[in-house]
Amino acid sequence: MAAQSTLRHSAAEEAIAAFIDKYSNLVRTKLRNTSRTTRLLATLSLAISIIAGAAGGRRWWKKRREEREQGRKLVRTNSSLFNKDGSRTIYVPYKDGTSKVVIQNTKPMTFDAHRRLFLNPPRVSGLGDGTVPSAQTKPGLNLAFLHQFLSLMSIMIPRWSSKEAGLLLSHGMFLLLRTYLSLVVARLDGEIVRDLVAGQGKNFIWGLIKWCGLGGFASYTNAMIKFLESKVSIAFRTRLTRYIHDLYLNDNLNYYKLSNLDGGVGQGADQFITQDLTLFCAAAANLYSSLGKPFVDLCVFNYQLYRSLGPLAFMGLTSNYFLTASILRRLSPPFGKLKAVEGRKEGDFRSLHARLIANAEEVAFYGGADMEKQFLNKEFKSLKSWMEGIYMLKIRYNMLEDFVLKYSWSAYGYLLSSLPVFLPAWGGQGGQQEMAQRSGKGGRERGRMKSFITNKRLMLSLADAGGRMMYSIKDLSELAGYTSRVYTLISTLHRVHANAYHLRGQQSELYSLSDVQGTIQKGFDGVRFENVPVVAPSLWPQGGEELLESLSMVIRRGEHLLISGSNGVGKSAIARILAGLWPVYRGLVSRPKDIGQDGIMFLPQRPYLSIGTLRDQVIYPDGHGDMREKRKTEDDLKRILEEARLGYLPDREGGWDTRKEWKDVLSGGEKQRMGFARVLYHEPHYAIIDEGTSAVSSDVEGHLYETCKEKGITLITISTRASLKRYHTFNLILGGGENGDEWEFERIGTEREKLQVEKELQDLRERLAQVETWKARKDEIERELAQVWVDGGDSLNPPPYVESKEDKGEEVEEKGKDVVTMGEETQQVQAEEVDTKEE
Numbered sequence: 001m002a003a004q005s006t007l008r009h010s011a012a013e014e015a016i017a018a019f020i021d022k023y024s025n026l027v028r029t030k031l032r033n034t035s036r037t038t039r040l041l042a043t044l045s046l047a048i049s050i051i052a053g054a055a056g057g058r059r060w061w062k063k064r065r066e067e068r069e070q071g072r073k074l075v076r077t078n079s080s081l082f083n084k085d086g087s088r089t090i091y092v093p094y095k096d097g098t099s100k101v102v103i104q105n106t107k108p109m110t111f112d113a114h115r116r117l118f119l120n121p122p123r124v125s126g127l128g129d130g131t132v133p134s135a136q137t138k139p140g141l142n143l144a145f146l147h148q149f150l151s152l153m154s155i156m157i158p159r160w161s162s163k164e165a166g167l168l169l170s171h172g173m174f175l176l177l178r179t180y181l182s183l184v185v186a187r188l189d190g191e192i193v194r195d196l197v198a199g200q201g202k203n204f205i206w207g208l209i210k211w212c213g214l215g216g217f218a219s220y221t222n223a224m225i226k227f228l229e230s231k232v233s234i235a236f237r238t239r240l241t242r243y244i245h246d247l248y249l250n251d252n253l254n255y256y257k258l259s260n261l262d263g264g265v266g267q268g269a270d271q272f273i274t275q276d277l278t279l280f281c282a283a284a285a286n287l288y289s290s291l292g293k294p295f296v297d298l299c300v301f302n303y304q305l306y307r308s309l310g311p312l313a314f315m316g317l318t319s320n321y322f323l324t325a326s327i328l329r330r331l332s333p334p335f336g337k338l339k340a341v342e343g344r345k346e347g348d349f350r351s352l353h354a355r356l357i358a359n360a361e362e363v364a365f366y367g368g369a370d371m372e373k374q375f376l377n378k379e380f381k382s383l384k385s386w387m388e389g390i391y392m393l394k395i396r397y398n399m400l401e402d403f404v405l406k407y408s409w410s411a412y413g414y415l416l417s418s419l420p421v422f423l424p425a426w427g428g429q430g431g432q433q434e435m436a437q438r439s440g441k442g443g444r445e446r447g448r449m450k451s452f453i454t455n456k457r458l459m460l461s462l463a464d465a466g467g468r469m470m471y472s473i474k475d476l477s478e479l480a481g482y483t484s485r486v487y488t489l490i491s492t493l494h495r496v497h498a499n500a501y502h503l504r505g506q507q508s509e510l511y512s513l514s515d516v517q518g519t520i521q522k523g524f525d526g527v528r529f530e531n532v533p534v535v536a537p538s539l540w541p542q543g544g545e546e547l548l549e550s551l552s553m554v555i556r557r558g559e560h561l562l563i564s565g566s567n568g569v570g571k572s573a574i575a576r577i578l579a580g581l582w583p584v585y586r587g588l589v590s591r592p593k594d595i596g597q598d599g600i601m602f603l604p605q606r607p608y609l610s611i612g613t614l615r616d617q618v619i620y621p622d623g624h625g626d627m628r629e630k631r632k633t634e635d636d637l638k639r640i641l642e643e644a645r646l647g648y649l650p651d652r653e654g655g656w657d658t659r660k661e662w663k664d665v666l667s668g669g670e671k672q673r674m675g676f677a678r679v680l681y682h683e684p685h686y687a688i689i690d691e692g693t694s695a696v697s698s699d700v701e702g703h704l705y706e707t708c709k710e711k712g713i714t715l716i717t718i719s720t721r722a723s724l725k726r727y728h729t730f731n732l733i734l735g736g737g738e739n740g741d742e743w744e745f746e747r748i749g750t751e752r753e754k755l756q757v758e759k760e761l762q763d764l765r766e767r768l769a770q771v772e773t774w775k776a777r778k779d780e781i782e783r784e785l786a787q788v789w790v791d792g793g794d795s796l797n798p799p800p801y802v803e804s805k806e807d808k809g810e811e812v813e814e815k816g817k818d819v820v821t822m823g824e825e826t827q828q829v830q831a832e833e834v835d836t837k838e839e
């Protein structure tokens with residue numbers, strides 16, 4: 001009986017009971033030894049803290065209620081607030097009320113602190129030379145992976161007091177609880193079978209009741225583990241996504257530079273941010289349970305088996321793990337690398353689809369479906385064959401894994417469970433019981449049965465834990481692949497953000513990103529270029545292509561500039577340099593500080609329409625909140641649209657709050673006029689308009705230019721249309737000289753320009769004077785052509801339906817008159833143009 005009761009209470013249960021006893025006794029003795037005053041004081045402080053807690057709780061509840069009500073009001077008018085510390089408070093509808101969400105921006109100091117991790121990885125990790133990380137390091141289970149994973153962890157769990165740490169802790173607690181429950185279940189299983197074999201009905205029923213109770217608790221634990229795993233995954237993803245967004249979309253224009261200048265992550269940043277990040281977070285959260293839980297299980301179950309089966313079994317188990325791990329590691333394919341390449345291929349395929357959707361209209365006009373299908377199928381084929389390759393590799397690995405982990409481990413388990421029976425001296429507690437029970441046969445068999453069932457269950461759990469540990473080698477390799485992709489994205493973003501292109505001890509190429517020596521001065525009331533080469537950059541580390549050797553000019557408020565020249569000479573390049581998209585390789589560029597109101601505004605060549613309402617299109621890049629702050633009303637917007645000749649839009653589209661795919665709804669000219677509406681809304685001091693009226697009729701074009709000028713906006717127009725000269729003061733002509741790399745900057749309407757027009761007119765007059773000669777020649781040719789020659793040199797008479805010679809002569813005269821009239825008209829137009837320029 002005594003032996004049985006010892007068996008019933010497990011060592012763990014005993015340890016817990018002893019622990020509780022020890023500490024309750026300690027508290028009781030402490031209480032007994034305290035003085036009355038101390039006890040009184042303690043009671044008082046407890047009462048005060050309860051009252052203060054209740055008062056605080058009431059205040060918190062009241063504040064929450066007020067906030068909720070305020071939030072509800074805010075939802076109706078403006079659902080987001082900008083706080084002083086740069087964070088944003090958003091009120092989102094939740095159930096019946098409103099939920100407040102505060103979005104904290106990542107502080108610049110955090111980026112500075114992380115730069116070391118992402119841009120200067122330790123040499124030992126093999127990630128680059130300690131100055132610039134290399135994206136080429138093969139993803140796998142190596143030191144590079146450890147460094148990358150820990151670096152990402154510092155973003156995902158920024159502090160020990162953060163929510164993520166709390167989630168991981170509670171996840172860990174549930175994992176431990178499940179291990180403990182598995183132990184209890186294994187023991188209970190043994191007991192139930194023993195009671196069944198012994199025919200002890202009462203104990204058997206009691207065992208079953210305990211089994212059901214335990215089952216309910218275990219199911220709850222399992223559900224919580226899954227729930228917390230998903231919570232951890234989404235919490236990681238939220239941290240990383242916000243961090244990446246703060247680094248990607250900021251004033252440094254990293255979203256443009258990442259794919260246009262750096263090229264470290266190719267063109268598919270979207271794939272990195274959406275899919276790879278999700279997979280990484282899911283794998284990282286899963287790793288905690290797929291590696292942490294089996295590890296705890298292994299320790300606990302090994303200890304238990306060591307106690308019941310003895311040291312021999314323990315040694316057997318340990319050597320088995322090492323053997324299995326080394327076999328699987330040696331024979332497992334490089335899953336990390338395979339997953340990283342798969343991610344890239346998935347990204348390429350997806351971006352092709354995204355391209356097609358974005359350019360559906362153009363493709364449809366060309367009827368380019370077949371060609372696009374070919375591109376898509378080709379990309380898919382490459383992805384498919386890569387994935388098939390992975391599946392093929394997995395067959396061999398899965399076979400090996402299954403055989404080793406399921407069958408050979410079971411056989412090995414039976415062998416170890418038999419140790420107390422066949423080798424009791426080496427069989428630990430089981431062996432001792434075996435020897436003690438040798439007297440009674442029935443009791444001995446029941447004891448063996450119980451021990452075997454308990455050990456078998458422990459062994460099964462152990463095999464499961466060991467199996468999961470071994471399976472997680474594969475998970476770990478896959479995680480290494482995702483980690484490498486996410487790390488590459490963040491380190492590239494850091495490189496772009498910090499302009500970290502200086503290669504230690506290496507010669508940089510001319511006009512590469514490590515050769516940027518120019519200055520951009522923000523806060524100048526005008527636009528100035530001083531000895532600035534206009535260079536089209538190439539992806540780092542290659543050098544760019546020089547379009548203009550050195551450009552110098554100044555434009556002040558009220559002096560409008562037209563930049564003209566043939567296609568591809570670098571007109572838009574000047575705007576890109578001014579906007580900070582392209583680097584200033586040499587010299588000085590000065591411009592106003594702000595973009596938008598009272599600053600400078602750029603209208604790009606391809607009109608852009610954002611997602612959102614009709615109102616959002618006019619006020620872009622402002623939001624509704626900014627519009628209210630600027631005290632602009634919808635009447636103001638209506639007036640602006642009328643000035644841009646788009647006054648009919650709100651009625652046509654069904655009001656300001658209509659949401660549509662505006663890029664498909666508005667015509668080419670309407671899109672350009674919407675651009676002008678934005679300029680009129682923001683009223684910047686300077687506006688750079690890149691081919692902003694190419695699809696607008698000339699009367700509206702004139703009206704738009706005049707309106708902007710009336711509002712005091714200084715215009716810098718990029719266009720090939722000479723007719724725009726009349727609205728500008730200066731003309732920068734690009735593409736001169738033999739190589740097309742010279743430029744001229746001149747005032748419009750100068751003596752020289754007048755002379756040029758005079759010369760052109762003279763030229764035309766001279767040509768018109770020759771009209772009579774051309775007329776006579778034309779008659780002659782027509783006469784020749786009208787004759788039909790037959791063999792022998794005679795000519796046939798014209799058929800009767802051919803007009804008589806006199807009629808024809810008259811007609812020729814009429815045509816001559818037309819030509820003369822046309823000539824006069826051309827002269828008149830030219831004269832008018834000269835007048836306008838003189839004005």
Ligand SMILES: Nc1ncnc2c1ncn2[C@@H]1O[C@H](COP(=O)(O)OP(=O)(O)OP(=O)(O)O)[C@@H](O)[C@H]1O
Nearest residue numbers: 260536537538547566567568569570571572573574
């Ligand atoms: N992102 C880029 N990266 C590298 N080179 C570029 C890039 N964009 C344009 N270029 C090149 O720079 C040169 C100048 O381009 P830009 O757009 O300034 O021409 P443009 O004078 O405005 O022509 P257009 O009148 O056709 O608009 C072109 O040869 C073009 O191929």
